[in-house]
Amino acid sequence: MELNQTSIHYYDKRLARISTCSETADSIVSDTFPDIGRIVCAYGTAAVRDQTPQSGRLLASGMVQVVVLYEPEKGEGLRRLSVPVSFAHIEECDGIDAETVCMVRCQVAAVDVVAVNSRKLNVKVQLCFFIEGYCQTQCEITEGTQEKHVELLSEMQTVTLTEQVRAYPITVLDDVSMQDAEGLSILHANCTLRSSECRAMRGKIVLKGEAEIQCLAIQEDDAVRVLSNTTPFTQILEMPEVEEQDVVCAQLAVREIDSRIEPDGLLSYTVSVTALITVRRTRTLCRIKDLYLPGQTLQMSEEKTTLHSMPPSVSFTAEASETLQTAQHAAHIVSAEAICCSAKHSAKGDLQITAAIQVLYLSDEQQLYAVSRLVPLTMPCLVAGELSDISLAVRASAAGETGVMCNVTAAGMATAEERVAFRHITSLEEGETQKKTADATLLLRYIQEEQQLWEIAKDCGTTMEEIRRVNDLPADATGVSHMVLLIPMQV
Template identity: 25%
Template sequence: MELECKTTHLNCYDTVLDTTLYQEETLESIVPDACPDILRIVDTEAVVCLKSKEAQEGRIEVAGTARCAVLYVPDGAEGLRRMTISIPFTCSAEHAGLGSSCRLMAVPRVQAADARSLNPRKVLTRVSLAVEVQVFAPRTASFCDGVECESAAGIQQLGETQSACLVIAVEEKPFTFSDDLNLSGSKPAMEELLKSRVDLRCSESKIIGNKLIFKGEAELQLLYREPSGAICPASFELPFSQIMEVSGVEEDADCTLQVLLTGCDCSLDGGEGHTVAVSLAMLAQAVVREERQIALLSDVYSTVYELNAERRPYTFYRLMEHTERRVMVREILETVTPAREVCDVYVTVGAVSQSREGSQVNLSAETTVNVVYRGEDGSLCTVARTLPCSCSVELAEGASCTCRCTCPGERFATPAGGGIEVRYPLDFRYLALMPHNTTGVSDIRLDESALRNTAGQPSIVLRMVGEGERLWDIAKAYGTTMDDIVQANALGEDVLPMGQLLLIPKKR
């Protein structure tokens, strides 16, 4: 007599690697002939662009470029000057589960950048980078949810339904933005572009059919020198809207979407200094998770024959929270000389960590705020300070949590008594999953030559229900069925009070 397991197949992804790679790069550079000698370096800021990412057998590799803007006071000339230094980087990681079919998500960010002059014509630049990587391996998950057999085999089956949050789709889409941007009439003309930075935000995402529609903004912030030598800021909001192909997901699926730079070019366009030509290359990376109900055959036996069932363990994850908490940072930065005006302010996010006390998880990040300001004597100065920031969330014990931290939106800095007051937002975006371990039947062997031994079993048994016992366990132990016990004892559905005396009929 043949038994056939009914198997459900489900295409999904396993998370093979979820980590952050840290990289430090240094480069010696010669000041271009067209630039004046360096008297004093004022500030160094870097923008990072992803160039490539690749998953290989047992290894991943991520490459990109950190473009550093070194601002300095020239020797024998007026006004701030800029030197642009591009530093390539490559980082890698090894793991046994990596392969060429894996999907690699990578988000590089700058943790710190600085430069010092070795002489008036040579600069040593250092940049510290953190690259957040997630690697997903495609797989076909198979679950036995029942047995097909002849009724004469007396097969009894116990099924259960598990809720599982699965990664169903991992997709990406490159796109570009190009435009000529005009300064407002109230802004002075540009003599030289000193710095540019881009903050990318995805404000909305929605799945419709097999399309993921997402919208957001690229906030471009410029720092430039006007003809008189003064330093001025300018900012532009550049909206974007894109469609990405996804498949096999429902419209209420949970989506993690990150947009990052792969290229950035800003230059003065025209001779009047009021137009900037901007070209941005971006990459959207999406990880789509969906809650699925999975039917499992959790146990099986035969009332007629000896039956052996092989079992295998399963770990299912349930999505608890996927949300964002915003924290406002506010601090007074002490300055050596009193500040007359603030020229520029920016924030870099360092290492993100977490700790747990019971059901409370504390998410922490180190942020470094940098301020370029003009002192009362007119000289340009900088002040930087690392400020810790944290937020607490309630998560049940046993839940796993992954967190990303960004500094979106506007940063504020203004002269205050004794220094400069800074204020900026910090977003902790975290994903919490609760694991659940269970076992299910994976294979069945029925021996038709071995009838179940019931020779020593009386025709009627009186049995008291123990604590935590299920009707299934009692029926299996005595080689009968749950229906027979229910009928013999006139039990209501799902009612099995502890201490109740049950009549266990012998299976004929």
């Protein structure tokens, strides 16, 4: 029998995870530096140098530049040490291969530094990876048959498929004069990327957004300052396959930040970014639920085909508060930052996030201290679906004598993704004629509890259309109950 087959080509999102790992390194204090008295704080900036998909796994590697600020044993002001820590993270996932299009965002969740002795440090870096991977997929589904006598029970199913995925390297750079920034040196730099517009235009993608950079800098008198600047950007990306009516989305990930302050107070930075562009198109396909041949059996071979439907994402924000205990009173908050280490919906629909929070503050004696915690947060959130592109912002303030109140805001995207099963019938042939238990051409059956006409017709070897006609049922009737039904038999 002739079958109506449809070939589907799209990109299946096989990998979408938040993963964590730890790396350690030892560092010896240079002879030009004094002995370590107290570790004040430590920050790390990650640079992803390579992200290589292989058969069944993804390898992400790079370097974390750790900056350790410490007080010498005999005072003499703060000292800064730089410790490089390399990382290599392997993410296992069935189905990915060398052609998988991937995006990796790596952030430093926490840096723990222990002074082994006055001349040696042990550094432990906790990394958080946000990973997505799309595999090009080809499959076939059966939408019908050209054999008129075969009865089909089907429905029209709308699916939104990711038909194009491409990762582009882009660069955002700027030079800006900062007020009273002469003599500053950078301890730590962080960049937040936001996409404000992403659309198709005659075989190209127009991407607009902004990069907000925040730098923690130290003055010659050991005072720590926060410098910030926002740089808007516009990128025109080549994608010949895209059409203007297509729904296109962008996800942005920082790969590396290079920042410095010139002696004259000029803040110069270069941000290397991966822009993952997805093109989604909506299709309406016929989904076969059941089929039979009245009066005869069918010999059929089939396979299950599952399509990953991904409608456009919706943005969300959610908030929660947590108090971190400190060793002394926080007289002044210098800076606060938070990294999302895990995220999921609870059974009640709330958003459950694990946040790595670090707050830098001054004590009453104007000494610099830091508090770092891994904090579970529960946030009321009305948006359901798969979570992605989550970023955290935190506002910190002193709470009582030994505490810091942290108000955390989560922002991200949620997608109501769905796996939709279709049938791929590879062969369909007529079988043997079904034996009748009697020579009657019309059966009477009392239907008490509601039954579907499809099941009655299939069981009796007739059609729903014939049952409707003989019983004068509406053309859209699909079920009956509490009635005597006349069932015509196929001759």
